[in-house]
Amino acid sequence: MSNKWLRKTLIILLSVIMMVIAGREFLIWLNEKEPIVEGPGVTRVAKLSDYFADLKGTALDTNIYILEGEEDGGAVMVTAGVHTNELSGVMTNVILIENAHVEKGKVILIPFANNSAFTAGHPGEAYPMRYHIKTDWGSRWFRFGDRYTNPIHQWPDPEVYVHYPSGQSLSGFDIRNLNRTFPGKADGTITEKVGHAIMQVIEKENVDLFIDLHEAEPMYPVINTIVANQKAMDIAVIAEMNLSAFEGIKIGKEISPENLHGLTHREVGDHSRALSLLAETCDPIQDPLRGRTDEALIITGKDEFILKAAKLGLLYVPFDETGSHIDVRTGRHTSTVLEIISAFSELYPDKEIIVSDAPRYAEIIEKGVGYFLLKPRG
Numbered sequence: 503m504s505n506k507w508l509r510k511t512l513i514i515l516l517s518v519i520m521m522v523i524a525g526r527e528f529l530i531w532l533n534e535k536e537p538i539v540e541g542p543g544v545t546r547v548a549k550l551s552d553y554f555a556d557l558k559g560t561a562l563d564t565n566i567y568i569l570e571g572e573e574d575g576g577a578v579m580v581t582a583g584v585h586t587n588e589l590s591g592v593m594t595n596v597i598l599i600e601n602a603h604v605e606k607g608k609v610i611l612i613p614f615a616n617n618s619a620f621t622a623g624h625p626g627e628a629y630p631m632r633y634h635i636k637t638d639w640g641s642r643w644f645r646f647g648d649r650y651t652n653p654i655h656q657w658p659d660p661e662v663y664v665h666y667p668s669g670q671s672l673s674g675f676d677i678r679n680l681n682r683t684f685p686g687k688a689d690g691t692i693t694e695k696v697g698h699a700i701m702q703v704i705e706k707e708n709v710d711l712f713i714d715l716h717e718a719e720p721m722y723p724v725i726n727t728i729v730a731n732q733k734a735m736d737i738a739v740i741a742e743m744n745l746s747a748f749e750g751i752k753i754g755k756e757i758s759p760e761n762l763h764g765l766t767h768r769e770v771g772d773h774s775r776a777l778s779l780l781a782e783t784c785d786p787i788q789d790p791l792r793g794r795t796d797e798a799l800i801i802t803g804k805d806e807f808i809l810k811a812a813k814l815g816l817l818y819v820p821f822d823e824t825g826s827h828i829d830v831r832t833g834r835h836t837s838t839v840l841e842i843i844s845a846f847s848e849l850y851p852d853k854e855i856i857v858s859d860a861p862r863y864a865e866i867i868e869k870g871v872g873y874f875l876l877k878p879r880g
């Protein structure tokens with residue numbers, strides 16, 4: 503073999519070796535899920551596919567953690583990870599799964615609603631794939647993903663996405679946005695199937711109250727707020743007053759726009775008996791103005807460019823040198839969930855839900871999110 507051929511063969515061989523190593527790495531990133539500990543209050547763990555069999559064996563099937571009280575009462579569902587780069591809702595769900603007890607009624611938690619989106623990063627955003635939370639005994643890792651279903655699980659996007667059943671025209675890529683595909687469609691795309699499956703859980707588990715947890719960038723007006731379906735507006739009003747009066751949490755409230763379709767706060771309320779609300783915190787990593795995009799930004803929410811924008815009065819939230827820490831964001835969401843449950847129980851006493859052993863805003867900030875994360879076995 504001539505030198506030229508030897509060189510070519512070696513280059514091809516090296517390329518194949520690199521592809522195998524990288525491919526293996528990609529496969530691990532795609533399939534490996536963070537460990538979640540079933541806390542003492544968890545009475546059942548189900549899967550979305552238990553309610554809608556089409557999802558069985560797909561990348562979009564996901565765990566549902568159910569905490570049931572000894573006494574009958576109402577049922578609340580809390581979802582997070584509808585957008586997988588909005589993580590304080592995931593933290594709130596995990597804290598409830600690993601710590602809370604339900605004395606009356608039922609709490610249904612879906613921390614990774616769009617399980618496919620957790621396997622993707624948004625093109626051009628340089629998002630870290632994972633982040634770590636420090637605890638007293640070590641650290642826990644979690645996936646950080648995209649706003650949209652991974653294109654390897656749903657492709658291609660149409661030019662225009664026609665929402666079902668409203669017929670409203672939306673951007674083509676929103677066909678992979680779980681917060682634009684509710685109430686879902688049994689024979690639709692895989693993202694629409696997830697919406698449909700969650701609606702099935704709501705129906706079969708007799709869910710009375712639905713709360714979807716999100717985060718928004720500081721330059722976006724719908725932030726640090728509760729968005730309520732018109733049927734749930736009284737709950738939002740009471741929750742807002744109590745959050746402000748008892749915990750010093752300033753939060754807005756707004757009504758879900760009637761003509762904006764596919765969103766959980768609109769469609770869950772319109773297509774089921776559940777009263778639907780959505781809550782937003784401030785998440786700098788989503789803002790296009792941000793600087794370095796790394797794990798530190800995910801955790802601390804500190805960014806010099808967003809700080810500059812704050813000083814110029816360009817933001818919709820108060821923002822200073824302390825940033826928007828994950829403890830603050832998770833504390834806000836956890837207290838918001840608990841206050842919404844209390845407000846619902848006050849308005850519908852025959853459907854009362856009582857949750858205990860769940861930390862609130864001040865305690866989460868004082869001790870940090872990591873304090874409430876249990877050590878996975880093995």
Ligand SMILES: [Zn+2]
Binds near residue numbers: 585
């Ligand atoms: Zn969102």
